[in-house]
Amino acid sequence: MRLLRWGRPTRIYLVLSVALGTLRGLLLVAQAWLLATVVAGAFMSKKDLAELRRPVELLLAVVVARAAVSWASEWSANRCSAQVKSLLRAALVRRAGVLGTDGRAGTPSGQLATLATRGLDALDGYFARYLPQLFLSVIVPVIVLVAVVRVDWISASIMVVTLPLIPVFMALIGMATRAHTDRQLRALQLLSGHFLDVVSGLTTLKIFGRSKAQVDVIDEVTNSYRRRLMATLRVTFLSSLVLELLASVSVALIAVAIGLRLLDGHMHLRAGLFVLVLAPEAYAPLRQLGADYHASAEGLSAADQVFDVLDRPVPDHGSRTDVPDPALNALVVEGVDFTYPGRDRPALVGASFEVAPGELVALTGPSGCGKSTLLAILLGLIRPDSGTVAVGGVDLAALDPDAWRSRLAWVPQHPHVFAATIADNIRLGRGDAHPEDLVEAVSAAGLSGLIGRLSEGLDTRIGEGGAGISAGERQRIGLARAFLRDAPLLLLDEPTANLDGETEAEIVEAVRRLGRGRTVVMVAHRPALVALADRVIDLPTTGVLATTGVPA
DSSP states (O other), rough: HHHHHTTTTGHHHHHHHHHHHHHHHHHHHHHHHHHHHHHHHHSSSOOOHHHHHHHHHHHHHHHHHHHHHHHHHHHHHHEEEOOOOOOOOEEEEHHHHHHHTTTTTSHHHHHHHHIIIHHHHHHIIIIIIIIHHHHHHHHHHHHHHHHHHHHHHHHHHHHHHHHHHHHHHHHHHHHHHHHHHHHHHHHHHHHHHHHHHHTTTTTHHHHOHHHHHHHHHHHHHHHHHHHHHHHHHHHHHHOOOHHHHHHHHHHHHHHHHHHHHHHTOOSOOHHHHHHHHHHHHHHHHHHHHHHHHHHHHHHHHHHHHHHHHHHHHOOOOOOOOOOOTTTTEEEEEEEEEEETOOOOOOSEEEEEEOOTTOOEEEHHHHHHHHHHHHHHTTTTTTSSEEEEEETTEEGGGGBHHHHHHHEEEEOOSSSOOOOOHHHHHHSSSSSOOOHHHHHHHHHHHTHHHHHHHHHGGGGGGTTTTTTOOOHHHHHHHHHHHHHOOOOOEEEOOOEEEEEEEHHHHHHHHHHHHHHSSSEEEEESSHHHHTTTTTEEEOOSSSSSSESSSSSO
């Protein structure tokens, strides 16, 4: 029922699809009657083509009309499915964006990707096939029964007795199918997530000689998915066999009864042909409903998992949009503790310090002491378990997250570069930026040399993850975004990590330019970067020791 509620905005397409399907059923009755009239007239009344011209022309018109109605019904059903999938994908991405940043989503990224792509794509079988067919499996048999009972009540009686048997068997088979499909989808998600992790860490696995071992693991997971898929297919094929057998036996009973009465002369050929042509069509919607259910089962299972993610609670956040300017007000961190869900060891303990307006502060300390966690708290991505972070005396928890983030710029250790042009990647900093501002940001970040070497300049397309450019150039794109954003608070996470000495010096100079007139909090290990700081705050594994003064 919940899935149907998500389909409310598209119900006009569903109603249209059902209405067109009903019209197709009425045209089917007309086609059967015209066909029976033409055949009976040609064989029983010995009429020639000229005498049968009128019913033949009508028959051709009905066939063309059925084809047109079928196309329109298919278009309407697919439009309904596409819109529902778009709504669910948007809702899933929004919720994953809130939950996934601090591990509360409970679903690995590989499984989320499978849900949002392959899983929701399977809803085509539900909205474009199963749901319209659910209504038509009631409407079309009734139309056929009404048409048949006016011609032959015996055949109609056989239909009345045999038609209810198909839904009964469908219900019994459907329960087994759903369980198999759930297991199949979980196996696919496990395979997708594991494969994504292996590909992401392939370089590390190769260096440590563990890549071949992962081949065996992937082979095992793949075989598990194959076995579950074959089990699901067996149930699907067996259920189709049962439904086809029931429908075939029912039509055979009607055909035998009609054949005996035709031999005895108790039935006219036109009436017999009319019933024989229509009889399979009474069972066809129910048989198709069974096939469509199997096609939609994976989509329904994926939808349940999507709803599970959507139902997970999100933390409350503030609504204040009048954010104090970080360039004019102090940023105060007081007694902040944080532990990631599912971990026993806290990531941050008792962090307390103050950043004055316009000050450049470097956060240092051993790995695992909570530097990146502290930046995530300042970004508003996670909320501390205890303690407060305030700007201008206003707790971040009271501020609207989007309003707060509009006041800051963020350069991570590895800025993500999308498969797009260089200009589009830099415009992530400010989508409405003028071309002049874009050129200025490029120059300030030290990207002018790269742009000058490229024939298409800023319109040059680069691959996903920055394929085609160096690590230093990816870092400069991240800095260019920050320059373009021109925010009063700048957060940096090791912007010179994994760079050679020459490139590091260029990035340090760009960071120096970027920090002028802004409040800056940066995670730093490299001496050249630490030397930029007005003050160094050291984060040991427990507590915070603030060291004041310009480092040597």
